[in-house]
Amino acid sequence: MADNKSESKKVSRRKFLVRGGLGTIGVVAIGTYIFRNSIRREILGTVNSLDLPYTDNTDKPMIWFEVTSENNILLHSPKVEMGQGTFTGIAQMAADELSVSMSQIQVIHAASSTGNIDSFATGGSTSISGLWQPLRELAAMLREMLLKEASRKMNVGIDELTIEDGILSGNGKTMTYAQAAEGVENWKVPDTPVLKSLKEYKYIGKPIARVDLDAKVFGDPIFGMDAQMPDMLYGAVVRPTKIGAKFVSADIKPAENMPGVVKVIVEEDFVGVVANSMLEAEKAKDAIIVTWEGYEDLNTDAIFKIMTVGNGKSTIIQKHGDALDKQDGIETLEFRTPIGAHAQIEPNGVVASVEGDSAVIKISTQVIGLTRKEVASRLGLDVEKVNVIPTYLGGGFGRRLHTPHAVQAAVMSKAVGKPVKYFFSRKEEFQHDMFRPPTHHIIKGKLNAEGYLDGLEHQFVSGDVGNHSALIPDFLPPIIGADIGAIRGGFIQYTGIPNFRSVYWHVSLPFATSWWRSLGLLANTFAMESFMDEMALKANKNAVDFRLAQIGDDSIGVRLKNVIKAASEKANYSEDIANGRAMGFAASIDAGTPCAQVVEVSIVDNEIVVHKVTVSLDPGLAVNPDQIRAQCEGCVIMGMSAVLYEQMYVENGELQPTIYGPYQMALMKNAPKEIDVVLLQGKDTPGAVGEPPLGPIGAAIANAVRRLTGERLTELPLKLSKTM
Amino acid sequence: MEISFTVNDVLQTVNVEDENTPLLWVIRDILDLKGTKFGCGKAACGACTLHVDGEAVRSCSYAVKFVQDKTVTTIEGLGNRENPHPVQLAWVEEIVPQCGYCQPGFMMATAALLKKVPKPTDEDIDNNIINVCRCGTYYRMRKAIHKAAEIQAEKDTNESNMV
Numbered sequence: 001m002a003d004n005k006s007e008s009k010k011v012s013r014r015k016f017l018v019r020g021g022l023g024t025i026g027v028v029a030i031g032t033y034i035f036r037n038s039i040r041r042e043i044l045g046t047v048n049s050l051d052l053p054y055t056d057n058t059d060k061p062m063i064w065f066e067v068t069s070e071n072n073i074l075l076h077s078p079k080v081e082m083g084q085g086t087f088t089g090i091a092q093m094a095a096d097e098l099s100v101s102m103s104q105i106q107v108i109h110a111a112s113s114t115g116n117i118d119s120f121a122t123g124g125s126t127s128i129s130g131l132w133q134p135l136r137e138l139a140a141m142l143r144e145m146l147l148k149e150a151s152r153k154m155n156v157g158i159d160e161l162t163i164e165d166g167i168l169s170g171n172g173k174t175m176t177y178a179q180a181a182e183g184v185e186n187w188k189v190p191d192t193p194v195l196k197s198l199k200e201y202k203y204i205g206k207p208i209a210r211v212d213l214d215a216k217v218f219g220d221p222i223f224g225m226d227a228q229m230p231d232m233l234y235g236a237v238v239r240p241t242k243i244g245a246k247f248v249s250a251d252i253k254p255a256e257n258m259p260g261v262v263k264v265i266v267e268e269d270f271v272g273v274v275a276n277s278m279l280e281a282e283k284a285k286d287a288i289i290v291t292w293e294g295y296e297d298l299n300t301d302a303i304f305k306i307m308t309v310g311n312g313k314s315t316i317i318q319k320h321g322d323a324l325d326k327q328d329g330i331e332t333l334e335f336r337t338p339i340g341a342h343a344q345i346e347p348n349g350v351v352a353s354v355e356g357d358s359a360v361i362k363i364s365t366q367v368i369g370l371t372r373k374e375v376a377s378r379l380g381l382d383v384e385k386v387n388v389i390p391t392y393l394g395g396g397f398g399r400r401l402h403t404p405h406a407v408q409a410a411v412m413s414k415a416v417g418k419p420v421k422y423f424f425s426r427k428e429e430f431q432h433d434m435f436r437p438p439t440h441h442i443i444k445g446k447l448n449a450e451g452y453l454d455g456l457e458h459q460f461v462s463g464d465v466g467n468h469s470a471l472i473p474d475f476l477p478p479i480i481g482a483d484i485g486a487i488r489g490g491f492i493q494y495t496g497i498p499n500f501r502s503v504y505w506h507v508s509l510p511f512a513t514s515w516w517r518s519l520g521l522l523a524n525t526f527a528m529e530s531f532m533d534e535m536a537l538k539a540n541k542n543a544v545d546f547r548l549a550q551i552g553d554d555s556i557g558v559r560l561k562n563v564i565k566a567a568s569e570k571a572n573y574s575e576d577i578a579n580g581r582a583m584g585f586a587a588s589i590d591a592g593t594p595c596a597q598v599v600e601v602s603i604v605d606n607e608i609v610v611h612k613v614t615v616s617l618d619p620g621l622a623v624n625p626d627q628i629r630a631q632c633e634g635c636v637i638m639g640m641s642a643v644l645y646e647q648m649y650v651e652n653g654e655l656q657p658t659i660y661g662p663y664q665m666a667l668m669k670n671a672p673k674e675i676d677v678v679l680l681q682g683k684d685t686p687g688a689v690g691e692p693p694l695g696p697i698g699a700a701i702a703n704a705v706r707r708l709t710g711e712r713l714t715e716l717p718l719k720l721s722k723t724m
Numbered sequence: 725m726e727i728s729f730t731v732n733d734v735l736q737t738v739n740v741e742d743e744n745t746p747l748l749w750v751i752r753d754i755l756d757l758k759g760t761k762f763g764c765g766k767a768a769c770g771a772c773t774l775h776v777d778g779e780a781v782r783s784c785s786y787a788v789k790f791v792q793d794k795t796v797t798t799i800e801g802l803g804n805r806e807n808p809h810p811v812q813l814a815w816v817e818e819i820v821p822q823c824g825y826c827q828p829g830f831m832m833a834t835a836a837l838l839k840k841v842p843k844p845t846d847e848d849i850d851n852n853i854i855n856v857c858r859c860g861t862y863y864r865m866r867k868a869i870h871k872a873a874e875i876q877a878e879k880d881t882n883e884s885n886m887v
Contacts, residue, residue, distance in 0.1 A: 082823055083821075083822030083823030083824065083859045084822070085822070209816070209819050210819055210821070212821075212824065213816055213819060213821065214805060214816070215824070216821040216824030216827055217808075217812050217815045217816055217820075217821065217827065217831070218759075218799070218800070218803070218804060218805060218808075218812065219757075219758070219759020219760075219798070219799030219800050219828045220759070221758035221759070222824075223758075223761075223824075223825055225758075225761065225762060225825075226758040259741065277749075277753065278749065278753065279742075279745060279749060342858075343858055344823075344825075344858050345761070345763045345769060345771050345823075345825045345826045345856065345857070345858050346761070346763070346823070346825045347762070347763075392823070392824070393823060394761070394823050394824070394825025394826075395823045395825060395858045395859060396823070397858070423762075425765060426763070426764040426765055426766065426768075626819060630819065630822060630861075630864070633860060633861075633863045633864065634822055634859045634860035634861065635860070636860065636863075637860025637861075637862055637863065638858065638859070638860045640860075641860070659764060659766050659768050660763075660764055660766075660768040660769045660856050661768045665856055665858075666860070666862070667854055667855075667856065667862070668849060668850055668853045668854065668855075668862045668865065668866065669850035669851070669854075670862075671860070671862035671863055671866070672863065673846065673866070675863050
């Protein structure tokens with residue numbers, strides 16, 4: 001790891017808040033204004049001072065750390081933990097700069113009342129990279145403050161004091177952080193201290209076990225679904241099964257007198273029921289007769305017809321050299337990907353309590369600020385009076401980037417004057433997901449006399465990802481251009497090709513499509529890397545060599561080449577078929593992180609079987625290599641599931657299927673028996689991890705199948721047309 | 725009606741309006757044991773797996789009337805931090821969970837498998853561990869299941885030596 005002293009000099013000074021005398025919980029709390037993550041910066045760079053859904057509260061300092069009287073550290077995380085391992089990474093960062101042991105750090109979700117609210121969302125693979133600098137600075141700041149106070153109280157010079165495990169020693173005396181902080185009224189806030197060198201870190205860079213491991217192995221009640229409040233009732237909301245159906249009116253009489261029913265609530269836009277138990281609420285909900293309007297009799301074919309290149313509005317997102325205009329020798333392939341569901345196992349759920357002019361919301365959410373703002377706005381409350389308490393998420397994957405159910409639960413709570421718990425049924429999860437949009441791609445390429453590409457063009461169409469989502473208000477897309485989510489992975493990474501362009505077409509569908517882990521990356525890389533493989537075959541070149549020869553020499557190009565080489569070497573990539581197995585190769589860049597994968601595939605009973613996947617990833621500095629490996633393994637399996645099995649369809653105006661099984665997903669028997677991860681470090685700061693490894697898997701499998709069977713599969717999910 | 729059964733070594737009597745109430749909701753909402761999860765309500769994902777008389781059962785689709793006088797074990801009773809079950813030890817050793825929501829179901833299914841097949845092959849695992857994990861932890865789970873079998877075997881040997 002490189003020394004990072006130079007980078008810390010550039011840091012601007014932060015304004016800190018210090019609060020003492022926290023009673024029994026803590027003895028000192030320290031906070032600062034929040035960092036701005038890259039997506040938000042991208043947006044704000046273009047349009048400052050607009051009313052974005054997450055900009056409130058950035059003028060108030062935020063609580064990050066508390067030193068407890070037991071000499072432990074409470075770290076209030078503005079990022080939520082949804083499996084990606086962020087809590088562990090930030091605990092490592094804080095422990096190292098604070099000079100405490102891992103066991104002294106307890107990471108908790110920051111309630112919105114602490115003021116520590118993420119400026120955008122937990123997502124986009126930005127948590128560790130975004131917190132890397134500000135969190136270590138904050139921790140170092142707290143350490144320096146405690147050091148100063150200890151020096152004063154112990155009457156020992158600062159230079160004579162050493163710190164280990166939160167205990168200061170010098171001149172034969174010792175003092176804990178808690179003792180140093182106790183009773184201090186006027187804290188001296190130093191300039192941002194120089195951070196430790198990477199060599200001095202005990203935890204950063206090490207495969208530390210997850211901090212939430214025990215809670216998750218012993219079944220602790222940590223999820224939104226497990227949340228409770230005293231005297232809590234249960235709510236249910238009637239949801240339409242048809243796409244586009246809007247609530248008109250409801251006959252609630254049949255439900256009102258059913259057992260356990262407390263109240264049926266009819267609002268302008270929904271009808272809900274509150275009962276003593278979940279099952280009673282569900283039964284009463286089914287008895288309500290609702291009139292809907294505005295739905296259409298759609299089917300999948302109609303959706304795919306809309307989702308075709310040439311429809312909608314186009315934006316050139318990348319252009320170099322000339323367009324492909326000569327028809328001679330141009331190779332064309334078309335690709336399609338289906339509607340994908342999030343299918344996270346924990347349904348969306350919330351417990352809301354509205355009392356007088358304030359509300360408390362316990363919820364699995366990726367957007368604490370947005371959840372709070374929407375509840376406040378609907379109920380006419382001051383946002384400061386709404387306390388959103390995030391829980392652990394039973395999977396996020398982008399599904400919890402909007403939480404209108406929090407608003408509904410709050411409305412129901414207000415109506416009955418008690419806390420209300422409300423969560424989706426599995427059928428509602430499947431029919432009211434914000435899906436991964438279907439896509440269509442037309443890719444054209446022309447080989448030169450040497451068998452390399454002279455020109456390459458990617459035209460693709462996708463439904464909304466960022467556009468029309470709650471996080472990107474409708475006035476933004478015309479200003480920021482193409483849908484920032486749909487174009488992920490849509491760029492041509494072979495910038496050594498003389499002429500290339502990428503053109504994005506945007507179409508909105510009649511149902512919600514939105515953020516799904518890795519956004520456009522899964523579909524775009526499937527199409528692009530399948531096409532590249534076909535071109536390599538056409539040119540009679542090795543698929544790896546063909547790629548390496550056409551990548552530019554800028555820094556990301558060099559890093560991409562390095563992961564390609566590392567993966568192919570580790571896997572002994574070969575184009576020979578051995579023991580009925582073929583290898584497939586693909587690579588991608590996402591959010592600045594290059595990834596290459598080699599898969600070994602065979603066909604058993606006309607089914608594609610993935611035996612082994614070799615992943616090479618360059619996420620920059622690895623804060624926790626074990627969790628990065630876990631993310632690679634998880635992305636490979638979730639990606640396999642999406643490209644081999646998963647698809648939603650539309651029949652008679654309804655999204656189907658509505659249950660696992662019919663919505664086929666990878667199971668234990670489908671998962672590769674071997675996943676080999678090689679981590680490279682091509683830059684000295686942490687980069688994106690949680691999504692980039694989802695890129696290559698689809699094309700890598702399709703490319704292996706092509707080599708095994710001669711068939712080029714161009715649609716997801718990948719299905720063999722012939723019987724082998 | 726009243727139904728009596730043992731949950732994690734404690735005799736419980738619950739009063740339910742409907743004897744067909746799924747066991748899951750009795751466990752979660754009446755007995756307040758939240759480790760057993762709701763995932764789908766149709767026995768399709770396995771998040772709600774617990775043991776009834778040692779057998780793995782998907783409790784979201786198992787009427788509470790069927791547990792009268794029987795013994796139920798949930799993740800909280802499988803083992804705890806002081807006395808973890810071999811499956812839990814293996815899960816910790818392999819750092820299996822990501823989001824963690826489906827994991828209790830998988831651990832309960834694994835513990836039931838190990839009782840019947842103390843040293844499962846990959847094929848045994850494929851055929852018997854059929855829950856759904858969205859984070860894709862299957863790769864580590866498989867390693868953890870093999871490890872749990874080893875830990876269990878070691879424990880059994882030690883215990884028989886003590887006798």
